[in-house]
Amino acid sequence: MKALIQGFSTPDIFKDQSKLSFDYIPDELMYREDEARNLVNLLRPVMKKGLSQNLLITGTVGTGKTALAKRFGTDFQEIAAERKLNLQYIHVNCRQRRSESQVMSKIVRHFQPHFPDRGFTVNEMLRILMRDVKKQNCKLLLVLDEVDELIRTSGSSLVYSLSRFNEEEIYLKGSVSLILISQKNIYDMLDSATLSTIKRSNRIHLGKYSKRQLWGIIEKRAEMAFYQGVVEMEIPELIAEIAAQWGDARYAIELLETGGMIAQGEGSKYINAEHVRAARAATYQNITTEKLESMSLHQLLTFLAISRALNKNAYVSTGDVENIYQIICEEYGERPRKYTQYWKYINKLIDIGFVDARSVSKGMHGTTRHITISDVPLFSLTKQLEKMIENRK
Numbered sequence: 001m002k003a004l005i006q007g008f009s010t011p012d013i014f015k016d017q018s019k020l021s022f023d024y025i026p027d028e029l030m031y032r033e034d035e036a037r038n039l040v041n042l043l044r045p046v047m048k049k050g051l052s053q054n055l056l057i058t059g060t061v062g063t064g065k066t067a068l069a070k071r072f073g074t075d076f077q078e079i080a081a082e083r084k085l086n087l088q089y090i091h092v093n094c095r096q097r098r099s100e101s102q103v104m105s106k107i108v109r110h111f112q113p114h115f116p117d118r119g120f121t122v123n124e125m126l127r128i129l130m131r132d133v134k135k136q137n138c139k140l141l142l143v144l145d146e147v148d149e150l151i152r153t154s155g156s157s158l159v160y161s162l163s164r165f166n167e168e169e170i171y172l173k174g175s176v177s178l179i180l181i182s183q184k185n186i187y188d189m190l191d192s193a194t195l196s197t198i199k200r201s202n203r204i205h206l207g208k209y210s211k212r213q214l215w216g217i218i219e220k221r222a223e224m225a226f227y228q229g230v231v232e233m234e235i236p237e238l239i240a241e242i243a244a245q246w247g248d249a250r251y252a253i254e255l256l257e258t259g260g261m262i263a264q265g266e267g268s269k270y271i272n273a274e275h276v277r278a279a280r281a282a283t284y285q286n287i288t289t290e291k292l293e294s295m296s297l298h299q300l301l302t303f304l305a306i307s308r309a310l311n312k313n314a315y316v317s318t319g320d321v322e323n324i325y326q327i328i329c330e331e332y333g334e335r336p337r338k339y340t341q342y343w344k345y346i347n348k349l350i351d352i353g354f355v356d357a358r359s360v361s362k363g364m365h366g367t368t369r370h371i372t373i374s375d376v377p378l379f380s381l382t383k384q385l386e387k388m389i390e391n392r393k
Helices: 002-009 033-048 064-084 098-109 120-136 147-154 156-165 209-227 235-243 248-266 274-293 298-311 318-329 339-351 379-392
Strands: 055-057 087-093 139-145 177-183 203-205 356-361 367-372
Touching: 033 055, 033 064, 033 139, 033 203, 055 064, 064 139, 064 177, 087 098, 087 318, 098 120, 098 147, 098 156, 120 156, 139 147, 139 156, 147 156, 156 177, 156 318, 177 209, 209 235, 209 248, 235 248, 235 274, 248 274, 274 379, 298 318, 298 339, 318 339, 318 367
Parallel strands: 055 177, 055 203, 087 139, 139 177
Antiparallel strands: 356 367
């Protein structure tokens, strides 16, 4: 053991490893300038006219939704302070705090750090928050990150209450602005009353990063995190090539950090392609699980149908998968979705890189689509999907 600990004294190839942390938010977000300008424009009335605004930020995993909101919230609060405006920014992750009570306790603790975990209802905590806002004469910029998790488990009543917070009393007018963050468009998850509080035009969608953009992001992070010359020239492009199937900057940055740690562990002074390949093998399960958790129940059921259909086949037709999907729905007591919706699930799985597709000629009868799964062992995937579906049920 002592010999292993002695390794701590070997030269470190990391200059500043914190620049690769998921918690690190750059001063400027690369390739998100247009979305940042849109966000500033939508929330301008909060600063200029004392009005409240509610908006939605959407995008798949690793597209910079949280980073954009955190960068904006931090900067917005600082600029407000410079202008003698008491604006408080609060960020709540609803995947970590899935109940209305947990979300509200996090918000109240911003003003009362020792507020108890239990003993108060959601309505009582809303009234406590109102008193704190009045006492401090402040405005709130409240971010509910991964809000679809909260809505899925508890409904949209808290979102409604917070969006109508400003209407309770005259002194609360314009006091709370909401930024909702979700991987999916949540409008169809909201009841009509809540939907009326969030304009459909107040939506900012972040698309996937291209390979070229991921390349640029990795070059910048490599420059910040490692000493000069540690990251070999072809590494940013290789990482971008791997991560491009997801369009996921977070995954790309994780590959860079894990590759660096593998190189460091070997005593290497450089990060080479083999270190990146090893990093991909080490991180693939994590990204698979994360993306599965973001899927709806019927997306998981469709994926399970594909996995089972491929048990003894290299490729299967989408028609065969649909038949198995209907059987699986019956197995889990779910009503199968219509054909058009089923096709959307298939295309989504292809789009995010879980499933590969090819067109096969049927002669005079046109073509049919065959699909396969190439990157994940089917046995472990099937077991994982079955477990996740059981948990959802």
